[in-house]
Amino acid sequence: MSRARTTAAPPLGPQRPTPARPLPAADPAWSADPYADALRAGRGPLFLRRADGWLLPLDVERWCAEPDPADLEVLGRCEGAVLDVGCGPGRLVAALGAQGRRALGVDVSEAAVAHTVRRGGRALRASVFDPLPGTGRWDTALLLDGNIGIGGDPAALLHRMARVLTAGGLLLAETVPYPDVDERVTVRVTGPHDTPGAPFPWARLGTPALLRRARACGWRAADRWSTDGRTFVALRAPATATAG
Structure with missing residues (x-):
């Protein structure tokens, strides 16, 4: 069950903090046609393609469906106001909103944001x-x-999340269900017959790798669990935000 927090809910209007160091630019690859087309259709196949031809299937159907039991367990752990980073078509944001929770989705894809809004969620x-x-x-x-892979640099992403969250705030992250995975790769979004989009950096982490990187960035492990073959980690943000 969620716990009451003492912090005021953040406004959804513009706010422009000055970052302490240069940050990665938004990646346009997720706005490429194969991804947008798959979201509009509500189905794949859609993949991340590595330079050596290896394909990682993307679960578009699940993203476009209602939250499954694993999602619902994550939502039950949320505290206070919730920011869904890389919200995709918005199943989690919409579900939180339907519960009367304050939630905002963030995604670089125009199609994803539009899908979230159509579902009744708030997204930027x-x-x-x-x-x-x-x-x-x-x-x-x-x-x-x-989405722990965003930017291809987990440490930079964790530093950024420490600035986004309140001190001691909760980060709920999904990891690769293979403990030994710890890789940073360059990939492209592609469908089965599409020309792959622009290359961009991505990362894949199992739970041990994420916990190692989180500890090095000042985060505290709060919990880890598995549901329906998916693996998750709960982390507490540093008491003082790190640069990033």
Whole structure:
């Protein structure tokens, strides 16, 4: 069950904090036609393609469906105001809104943001590395569906999340269900017959790798669990935000 927080809910209007160091630019690859077309259709196949031809299937059907039991367990752990980073078509944001929770989705894809809004959720087209509303006052942030890989640099993403969340705030992240995975790769979004989009950096982490990187960035492990073959980690943000 969610716990009451003492922080005020962050406003959803513009707020422009000055980052302490240069941040990765928003990646246009997720706005490429194969991704947008798959979201509009509500189905794949859609993949991340590595330079060596390896394909990672993307679960578009699940993203476009209602939250499944694993999602619902994550939502039940959320505290206070929730920021869903890489919200995709908005199943989690919409579900939180239907519960009367204050939630905002952030995604670089125009199609994803439009889909979220049609479902009744609130969403902003932006990168997590852009200035965001309520920076430093979000109680919970979500990095599900592989989004711990955003930017291809988990340490930079964790530093950024520490600035987005309130001190001691909760990060709920999904990891790769293979413990030994710890890789940074360059990939492209592609469908089965599409020309792959522009290359961009991505990361894949199992739970041990994420916990190692989180500890090095000042985060505290709060919990880890598995549901329906998916694996998750709960982390507490540093008491003082790190640069990033």
